[in-house]
Amino acid sequence: MKRIDQRARQALNAISRHDFVASADLKDSISGHSIPREETLAHILGLIPEVAPGQLVMHVGGGSGYVAAVLSRLARRVICVERDPVVAEAARERFFRLGLHNIDVIIADARNPFELDEPCDMVLCTSFVDNQEALLPHLRPDGQLICLEGHAGPVPSLALYRRHGEGLVRERTLGWVDFNRNSEQILIDLGVVDDKTLAAARAEAIAGNCRVLDVLRKKLNLEEADLFRSIARQRGMKFVEVDDLMEQLDFSLYSRFSRTFLDLSRLIPVSLLNQHMVVVTDDPDARTDQLERMSPTQDIECLLVTPTDFRRLWSVLELAVKGNRFVADNTSPGEPVRQSNDLLAKSEDHISPYLVSVYEAILLDAVSEKASDIHIEQYGERVRVRLRVDGDLHDLPQYQLTPRELKGVINVIKLRAELNIAERRLPQGGRSRLRLGESSYDLRIQTQPSLHGEHAVIRMLPQTGRAMTISELGMSPAIGACYTRLLDNPAGLVLVVGPTGSGKSTTLYAGLQTLADDGRRKVITVEDPIEYSIDNIQQTRVRGEIGFSFADAMRSFVRQDPDVILVGEIRDGETALEAIRASQTGHVVLSTLHCNDAVDSLQRLYDLGVHPNSIAGELLAVIAQRLAKRICKHCKQPAEPDPAILRELFPDGPPANFQCFEGAGCQACNGRGTHGRVAIIEYMEVDADIRNAISSQPPVGELRWRALDAGLVTMRDSALDHVIEGLIPLSELPRILPRERMAPEVRGGRRRAS
Incomplete structure (x- = not known):
């Protein structure tokens, strides 16, 4: 690196690069060209002609303004040209805050003409400008233009041009400039980590013989795809999903390379077409120079994938190789494979490593898809x-x-x-x-x-050792606060009800996680099976083969001095009675039931033989729920509501300001428009009026109306709130609500207000 003079070094030291990178408005805009590393900018200042104190200098590709800020310490005046209005305005505010008043920001594309009040002595371009002649009018006679050349190479060069009459004359190449930042520097620039966190991650990575990026992702709980997509954008790489590459795979190309070499270099060759080789990597800092030397006649394009997708791709290619061997080993030439449809026949298959690999690859795909x-x-x-x-x-x-x-x-x-x-x-x-x-x-x-x-x-x-928290469930703040308050009760029964696969256990585990984080109360669970392991919670599994049932566990739990008891499911009358008895002896009991809504759970308890007075005395609340698809946050857009659904929801006509949203489909959600699910809640808190109604055991229809009068939050209300907030699409409502519950509920010919 060429040494820079004292003035340039002082200018560089006077400006903190950190002021221009740790900003939320730049997360999707900064790059190595607009905010080069400090050593890279020092190298540029050593290459270009000296900037005199009386000069006017223009910087093209201003970004957040770091280069322009350093130049402002050397020149009389600096023009910062940036085509992104959001980034340009942020730079202008930053210059003002830092007291850099000799910098003017112009929002313009340097490839097109724009106006200046005076010509420049020097124009420095740290982004590629194809139409260099467009900058000619902004140079004074004999003015200097310094721009990048070499689009195709990983390291471009700086070239010096000079204005001569009405044209530009190329004088010489000044030198090479490496704008690349490694993944650690990018994470610092994005504000994801600080130097202290990064140093701790490096030490942990060395101790665990793993990559720093993997340690950081785990410690900071970062979404894998979002993290690698951001890094790819900063590195100028293309981020891809493996599903988009499956049809392009060239299995013979993969077989040409040593597995050891590919594993060490973190590269997988995908396809070769017209001497253009596509390889993928899960290492943003991977080097392709060895592969280029091995294939000197081929142009190599390196794409970035997540570590999970990298393993999936490796498994698919390995399976193809092993599969060919499996077929060759298990069939004779020209002989078809005989199949037996007799389930009583003894299997003659042996366990091939190929079949093990198939199963493991399927599991890997399931993990990647969050299935x-x-x-x-x-x-x-x-x-x-x-x-x-x-x-x-x-x-x-x-x-x-x-x-x-x-x-x-x-x-x-x-x-x-x-x-x-x-x-x-x-x-x-x-x-x-x-x-x-x-x-x-x-x-x-x-x-x-x-x-x-x-x-x-x-x-x-x-099995993460942690469950979702109540705030992560997607409950409304009001219902979430009520649920949290239920856990603080000295005693009582809380039920979460719904069909199989409606997220009942997830809701209960969220409550347990809140108690585990608090640490003031002892929590014991009995489950079949234990679905999620949670730290600081004593969890017990039902063992039917040795006669240890839910009811047996409940009888033993009351002697373990618990504050809260979770029963995985109330399946029979004996378990229901033990749950009631536990709540009567000063414990909060949480459990699930299979039924359709909050009021139906009361009839279910009646059917299990629980006395109405016991239910009325111990039941605190019932949460009924369904799961609805969540709109992908990356492609959410306003939607035109389906008229048929609107007629069901609002028989008297929809509100004038009714709005809904949908997902357009993008790479993040694999084109589905939805990503993840959110709970739709019906919440019934048992007050004095409902207790009296439970004791009298009226018909279910009458009991529901008493609950509605007492403030039952219906599933329809929760679903509509989620639609209006843009969390779920309107099309989900007919899937989670029965037809009779789509419209406001009617009693005696009068419709309850929606």
Whole structure:
């Protein structure tokens, strides 16, 4: 690096680069060209001609203003040109706040003509300008233009031009300038980490023999795709989803390289077309120079993917190689594979490493997609692998398994779950665990014989040591506050009700997480199975095979001095009676019931044999819920409401200012327009009027109207609030609300106000 003179060094030291990067308005706009590293700017100042105190200097590609600020310490006046209005205004405010009054900000595209009040002595471009002649009018006679050249290369050069009459004359190349920042510097520039956090992450990465980026992502709980998308934007790389690359994979290209080399360099070759090779990496700082030397005649493009997608892609390519070997090892030339449809027949399949790899690749895809369930099914000669994501099933078409291969995969699943692989006539259930880096999952496995062969369903439960908090559930602030208050009661019964898969356990676990974080109360749970492991909560599993049931656990719990008891589910009258007794002896009891709404839960307790007076005396509240798809925050846009849905919701006509939203579909949500789910809540708090009604045991319809009069928050009300706030699309309402609950509820011919 060329040494800079004393004036330039003083100017550089006088301006803190931190003032120009740690700003929320720049997160999507800063780059290495607009805010170069301090050493890079020092190198530029050493390359360009000396800036005299009386000169007027223009900086093109101003960004947040860091380069212009340093130049303002050297020149009489600086013109900062930036085409992004938001970034330009932020730079103007920053110059004013720092007292840099000799800088003028112009919002313009340097490729097009714009006006200046006086010509410049020097124009410095740290962004690429294709139409250099457009800058000619802004130079005084003999003025200097310094601009970047070499778009294709990773490190551009600075070239010096001089105005000669009505044209530009190129004088010489000044030198190379590396604007690249590594991923750690980018995270600091984005304000994601500070120097202290980064130093701690480096030490932890060295101790754990892992990457700093992985440590930071875990410590700061950063969303993987969002983090790598931001880094790619700053590095000038293209970020891609693996699903977009599946159809382009060239398996023969992958086989040409050593696995050790690819693993060490963190590169995977994807495709080769017309001497243009596409490779992917999960390391933003990966170097392709060795690959370029190995393929000197090919142009190499490096794309960035997340670490999870990188593992998925590696698995797919490895499976292709192993699959070819598996077919060759298990079939003779020209001989078709014989299939048996007899479920009583003994399987002759052995456990091939290829089949193990297939199962692990499916699990990896499920983790990447944040799937809740995996369905592996056979229909005749067709094998189907599907994932349930946000409540909907979608296929994984990359797994084109034969029925014979499916039998082997089912055997792998059974062995992992310690099931009997010889038993193919009866359903079996078991569990296993999956570790993926620092993440672990509890896998609940169920196999089922059918007409064509065995099916398998795998429920995936992440074990993080923490559950969602009440604020993360998506409850309204009012209901969230009520739920939190229920946990502080000295005693009583709280029920969360809904059908299977409605998020009941997640809501209860959110309450447990609040209690665990507080630490003042002892919490014991009995569950079947333990879905999420939570630190600081004593969790117990039902063991039916040895006669340890929910009711048995409840009877023993009251002697363990608990404050709060969670019963995973009230399934029978004995468990219901023990839950009531526990609440009567000074404990808060949390549990779930399978029923449709809050009022139906009362009838369900009646049916289980609980005395109405006991219910009235101990029940604190009932939370009924469904799960609705959440609109993707990256592509949310206003939507035109469906007239048919509006007629059901508002028989007398919708409000004049009614609005709704939808997701347009983007890369972040895989084109679905929705990402994740949110709970739609019906909340019934039991007050004196409802207690009297419960004791008298009126018909369910009458009981509901008493609850409505007492302030029942209906599921319709909650859903409409979420629609108006832009959390869920209007199209979700018919899916989560029965037809009779779409409109405001009617009593005696009069419609209750919506």
